[in-house]
Amino acid sequence: MELRQLAYVVAVADEGSFTRAAAREHVAQPGVSAQVRRLERELGQALFHRGPGPVTPTAAGEAVLPFARAALAAAAGVRDAADEIAGLVRGRVALGVVPSVSGRLAGALAGFRTDNPGVEITLVEGTSDALLDAVRAGRLDVAVAGVAGAAPSGLETATVADEHLVAAVHRDHRLAARRSVTVRQLRDEPLIALPRGTGGRTALERGFAAAGLAPRVALEAGDPRVLMDLARRGLGVAIVPASAPEGLHVLEIRPRLRSRLELAWRPGVHATPAARELVARLRASLVGPE
16 A cells, blocks of 8 residues: 555545546546556455546545545655754645635735745635635635634634625615615615625525525625626625725615634644645734734
């Protein structure tokens, strides 16, 4: 049994494809298939269902995966420990962000890369729930995600922003004569909101549910700037953070709906030196001094 075989098994499980796994590992697809087959012969068990559609783990594959991930993490830890003693940061670090903040990270990432040229950075966008799940599973090292309510379980966090949501409309909209609006008064309005799985959408749905209602979401987009552009074109009422609206009439929502932007990362015992260094940079850039 070899570490590269375990790495291929994990890649195939994550990607659902031998071809995508090979691309991820920067090797030829036949090499991945051959090494996985070799490990299966050694174990006496098939690890994957092969056939039309995505490749999925068998029961044996599901049982093996946690140990394969742990073995790879332990091997990486050996390298990380040696590098840390030598004052080096190497390897890979994966960062996930919601679309609205990706542009704010350019400076911090550029500085991190300049000081740590041996680290390969991966940046992905997604909904908050998906990003936080990926951090918990170890697919991401750190994420900047929206949260409504309690802090994400199983993760360390630092609050980047804590804002209430507002309703924003075109200045010719009939609601533009008002300064505030209740959740009940919004129930029949076509709302323009963040998609499900985001902190803002969760806050919106919880606020309506508390009043025994459900929001009528007509349009969705992952970036508040897009929501505001749609509202400028008279397509509905945008539900956005209070700091976001530009060129729109803003109405306070009663009762207030709140969501937070959180920097979230795996607990320190699981973090690599590269991940810890990136978290420190992002905290300095987004959160500021404690």
